[in-house]
Amino acid sequence: MSEYQNFQEEEINLREEIQKYLKYWPWILASVITALIIATVFLKLSSPVYRSSATIIIKDEDTKSPGSGMSSFADLGFIDGLQTSSIENEIGLLESKRMMTKTIKSLDLNIRYYAKSLFVTREIYNNVPFKISILQLNASKLSQFAGDGLNSFTVSFENDYVVLSNMETGEKIKSKFGDPLNIDFADIVVRKNENFDIVEEDEAEYSFNISPLSSVVSYYNARLEVSLVNDNSTLIELSLQDEIPGKSEDVLDQLISEYNKEAIIDKNLVATNTAEFIDERLKIINFELDSVEIDKEVFKENRELTDIRAESEIFLQNASEYKKKRQEVITQVQLASAMLDYLREGSNSDLLPANLGLEGEGVNQQVSEYNQLVLERNRILEASTTKNPVIVRLDQQIDQMRSVVKKSLQRLKSNLDITMNELGNEAKLIQSRISEVPSMERQYRGIDRQQQIKEALYLFLLQKREENSLSLAVTAPKAKIVDNAYTSGQIAPKPRMILLGGLIFGLLVPFIIIYGKNLLNNKVKSRDDLEKRAKQIAIAGEIPRIDKKDSHLITEADRSVLAESFRIAITNMQYLLINKTDKQKGIKMLVTSTVKGEGKTFTSINLALTLANMGKKVIVVGADLRNPQLQRYDVGSRKQLGVSDYLINEDLKLEELIEQTKYNNNLDFLTSGSIPPNPSELLRHRRLGEMLSMLEETYDYIILDTAPCMLVADTFLISQYADLTLYVVRSSYTEKQLIQFPLDSIKSGKLHDVSFVLNDVDSANFGYYGNKYGYSYGYSEDEGFINKIKKYFN
Incomplete structure (x- = not known):
């Protein structure tokens, strides 16, 4: 049950908060209409802004590729680590003022x-x-x-x-x-x-x-956006906002063109510098190559060389042949020496060895002839003696032949010794040539190596010069266009957003003003303000604000809102006077307020008129002796004696001071009379009580119009006689902090039986039940158009 009550309280509070603003609905409606009109005019007068965009792909610069203008330097190893083709750098270049300046100049956009x-x-x-x-x-x-x-x-x-x-x-x-x-x-x-x-x-x-060119460049640079479409690609989107779509499209296309032009110029500049470098190096390498080739030629001429490898093989082959020949000569010398030894040791009957391998044909023939002579001698000797003349002749021939063979062998040996010496000398020469081959080969290889290096570098530079010439002849753009500049549509102003913003602004401004006004307001505005600050004090009634042209006094059979508000107030007072039922007549109502100007006299007179119209006998007593206001409602009474005179002069009779009013036969006035110098002392006089007692016997209601209780103590002196204290609070006049004063007065016992009367309530805040919950009842013959609209919205 408590949760249900809390929900109801929250719902009621929400309705109350909304009601605070809805009562100003004409102003809110006017604000919304004004804001929508301003938004519509703004849309008509403002220039539309369009968004144009283009997409490009930045080609990766590979310094090792043949088509790159930097490939020649890259292969030479001159720029390793210097090439930075990061996509962020390219985006920065596209966003640079220099590129935009070139674009603006090209299109004359200034x-x-x-x-x-x-x-x-x-x-x-x-x-x-x-x-x-x-x-x-x-x-x-x-x-x-x-x-x-x-x-x-x-x-x-x-x-x-x-x-x-x-x-x-x-x-x-x-x-x-x-x-x-x-x-x-x-x-x-x-x-x-x-x-x-x-x-x-x-x-x-x-x-x-x-x-000025700088201002135009800054304008377009601020509206240019360059961003990566994807972090893992080199796809770049360029977008530009401008009032003229064609101009923004041309700016984007020209910006891409200028970017490509600069890239081509940079590439051609590199290629040109590369060509100059290669030509210079070719001259140097050509000179060095000629020098190496001349050195190679002189080296071969001085050493009578054609091919070191082939000649070294010949040298080795010759050395082997000479060694073989020398071995053969040594064999022949040994054979000749053996033959000579055999001749010296042998006799005429001994045969000489034949076919030993001696290469001398004459010696071999002589040995053969010698052996034939020996054989013939030995054959004859078998049949005869040494004395035989034939034997003697043969011995002589054998001796002669032996001498011839010996000389021939000696000569052959001498010739072989000479041949062996020559072969030794030749072998030594060949050996020396062979020993020189490694040194010559090393020197030759050094010269040949230099020639190969220079020749390879020369050919390499020739190849790079051709590649560089190709790169100069064929210059591809660095940025490949994926999508040419196009306009996607209007981005500002957006009619729906502007109108929605106008609607929100039109609603928000009055709400902010009302909220700020309520926040800064320190005056009592409505019944809620009283209830929040003084819940223990009942509110007897609410008196509406009256236009100056309308009557401020209630008449008989009056059906106005003012008259009805006082009727409601009197009805509420009957409940507040429930403890005074023993009094059939003479009910005293004290009307007071905190400060002057809150409508005490106005409330007192209209309250009295309402009671008088109901057939009650009523008197209004001017109890404010310092600043009497009751005389304003009856000109004749201003010259009459009143309460102060009665309290001072005991000879005066009360019935002589009472005056019947022209407003109603049941209503009388007892004015305050002459302004005394000592009001407080007079109000303490015993005659005040006697006066009120006498009035109780004659009148049904006695309404005491007193002074503001915060300014003087007069009201506190009278309050002891009151059956009901009506504390008047004026809307938009009485400060909220002053509500604490009647609370303190009640607590201290200075006032009793206090009820609030909220006076001068604005129509937007008037009627706690009627206006709050949307109920109303016609009090005029013609409600009018505005009233009908208000009634409809309520």
């Missing part, structure tokens, strides 16, 4: 053209009847003229002449198309645009202005 028709001036890009070309520009003067607004000109045509009028000074300059003319900060030429569509822009007034 010259802007305008067309004015039907009081609307708009920028145009291509479809303009003339074109401006800048021959010479003084940048410092242009900045000064632009700051003074002297850089804009209107253009008109007179036959073959063009007339420029300065939009600020009105100064005119006349010139023929194509002739140079001076406009103080620049020399320009005005030419006709052959592609101008005269039908589209007919009847328009044309103008142009020239802006």
Whole structure:
């Protein structure tokens, strides 16, 4: 059950909070309508902004590839570690002011053209009847003229002449198309645009202005966005926001073109420097190669060489042959020596060895003849003796032949010794040549190595020169265009967002104002403010705010809101006087407030009139002796005696001081009378109690219009006689912190039986139940259109 009650309380509180704002619905509606009108006008007057974009792929620069302008240096090892082709660097280059400056210069975007028709001036890009070309520009003067607004000109045509009028000074300059003319900060030429569509822009007034290049570059640089489409690729998207789609598309395309041009120029510059370097190196290498080849030629000539490897093989072969021949000669010498030894030791009957391998044909024949003689002697000797003349003759022949063979062998040996010496000398020569071969080969290999190195480097540089020539002849762009610049659509202003923003703004502004007003407000506004600060004090009634043109007093059979509010208040008072049921008449109601001006007298009189209209006998007593206000409602009473006179003068009779009012026969006034110097002492007089007792016998209700209790103590002196204290609080007048004063007064016993009457309540805050929950009842013959609308929304 408690949760249900909490939910109901929260719901009621929410409704109350909403009600605080809904009561100002006309202002909220007016604010929303105004904001929507402003948003609509803004959409009509603002220039739409479009977003153009283009996509490119940055080619990876491979320094080792033959097509790269850096490949020659890369193969030579000169730029290892120096090549940085990071994609972030390329994005930075595309976003640089230098690239944008080249783009703006190429498109002449610092010259802007305008067309004015039907009081609307708009920028145009291509479809303009003339074109401006800048021959010479003084940048410092242009900045000064632009700051003074002297850089804009209107253009008109007179036959073959063009007339420029300065939009600020009105100064005119006349010139023929194509002739140079001076406009103080620049020399320009005005030419006709052959592609101008005269039908589209007919009847328009044309103008142009020239802006400083730096400002235009900054403008487009701020609106340019360059970003990677994917972190793992070299795909880059360029986007630009501008009021003219064609211009932004041209800027993006030209920016890509300028980027490629610069890349090609850089590549060609590298290739040109590479070509110069290669040509210089070729001259040096060619000279060094010639020198090495001459050294090689001299080396061969001095050593009578053709081919070291082949000649060394010949030397080895000759050395082997000479060694073999020498061995053979040694064998022959040994054979000859053996034959000589055999001849010296042998007799005539001994045969000489034959066919031993001696190479001398004469010796072999002599040995053969000798052996034949020995054989014949030995054969004859077998049949005869040594004395035989034949034997003697044969011995002589054998001796002679032996001597001949011996001499022949000695000669053969001498010849063989000579041959062996010659062979030894030749062998030594060949051996020396063979021993020289490693040294010659080493020297030759060094020369040959130098020749090969120079020749390889020479051929390499020739190849690189051809590759470099190809790279100069074929220059591919660095940025490959994936999508040319295109406009995706309008990005600002967005009508839905602007209108929605206007609606929100129109709703938000009054809510903020109302909230701020409530937050800063320190005055009591409504019943809620009283209930929050003084829950223990009942609220007897709420009195609405009355227009000056309306009557401030209630009449008989009055059906106004004022009259009904007092009727409700009297009804509530009956419940508050439940403990006073023993009193049939003479009920005393004390009306007071915290400070002056809160409507005590107004409340007292209307309360009395309402009771009088109900047939009750009522008297209003002016108990404010210091600042009486009751006389304002009856001019005649201002000159009469009253309460103060009665309290001072015991001879005065009370019935003589009471005056019947003109408003109602049941209503009488007892004014405060003369203003005394000592009001507090008078109110302590015993005659005050006697006076009230006498009035109780005559009247049903006695209403005491007293002084503000916070300013003087007079009211506290009278409160002891009151059956009910009506504490008047004026809406939008009484400060909230002053509500603490009646609470303190009740706590201290100065006031008792206190009830609030909230006076001068605004119509938006009036009627706790009626307005809060949307119920109303007609109190006038014609509600009017505004009242009907309010009733409908309530």
